[in-house]
């Protein structure tokens with residue numbers, strides 16, 4: 055009988071040890087690339103007796119708060135062989151953990167197990183730093199496993215496919231993982247860099263994670279639903295640099311969910327617009343979409359860009375938008391502001407300094423007013439009152455040469 059601290063592996067079933075030469079340096083690099091307060095999280099689809107899992111526990115998931123999730127069906131424990139494999143896996147993981155359990159075993163087929171993990175990640179949304187796809191060898195199963203697991207792979211995380219060079223089946227067959235892996239690589243082109251291609255394929259995820267669905271058991275916001283947040287800035291050439299800072303800070307402070315940035319063009323050179331797109335870095339196109347919106351030729355904002363904030367009401371193809379002045383620096387996640395309940399009102403904004411005394415020059419007399427630099431706008435409601443707004447726009451523009459809204 056082996057000692058309790060000895061692994062129980064079947065010697066003739068080692069599908070892992072030959073990978074150590076490639077995995078070793080990559081795992082070291084991954085570990086050092088993670089922020090100091092981030093305990094690595096790994097996910098393995100297909101664990102068998104735990105050779106690769108124990109390696110991950112010993113090398114990557116070493117911090118007490120790190121976690122390895124092992125998914126395997128163990129014949130749904132309906133066979134003696136399945137029960138024995140499960141017992142061996144438990145023993146081997148316990149040995150590798152050295153007393154502090156840092157693993158979770160999901161005794162299930164990969165698809166239901168991954169669906170559960172996806173639901174859990176809606177609320178956690180931290181993702182996995184390492185994913186090993188080593189379950190079914192069928193091309194479509196491999197593709198589906200990868201597809202689901204990809205959605206919970208953290209940006210910068212490693213994603214490993216086993217058996218790309220498997221020799222048992224024809225690589226062109228649906229019964230070979232290669233076909234599924236090639237399909238996945240083509241579909242997700244642009245979201246990863248390939249760090250190794252041999253018997254295995256190893257990717258580093260460059261794109262931000264996207265779960266892409268909600269569940270009834272998890273609270274929802276429009277942002278989680280994937281509709282994302284709509285932000286608008288009215289920008290002319292003089293404010294192009296400020297707008298780049300505003301957009302960049304908004305995207306960086308709001309790391310989850312899609313953001314559409316509408317740029318209302320109040321006289322912006324093409325080169326400056328391109329710089330605004332570059333301000334979002336690698337998130338552009340992946341998580342952030344920028345839409346350049348032209349003002350109509352009769353727009354009063356072409357004389358004075360201040361009034362673009364009113365002319366944009368009719369232009370934007372959305373019902374809710376967060377307006378930011380082009381000289382704003384965002385310092386907090388915008389999600390909470392974006393989901394603010396306007397309680398039926400058309401607009402949410404901060405009271406300006408001096409309220410309720412008002413501001414000389416905005417009106418002919420002192421009246422209460424708000425800061426128009428950051429506004430959450432219910433455009434659908436505003437459009438219902440469009441006559442009031444056009445009247446406001448028209449009368450305001452008559453004064454525009456001598457006043458500003460804030």
Ligand SMILES: C[S@@+](CC[C@H](N)C(=O)[O-])C[C@H]1O[C@@H](n2cnc3c(N)ncnc32)[C@H](O)[C@@H]1O
Nearest residue numbers: 070100101102105106126127163164188189190
């Ligand atoms: C090659 S073994 C994994 C070896 C293990 N990663 C290692 O290196 O030691 C493949 C495992 O995937 C499991 N498996 C196959 N299809 C699966 C599926 N659809 N869902 C969950 N597990 C699956 C099998 O039960 C088996 O344990």
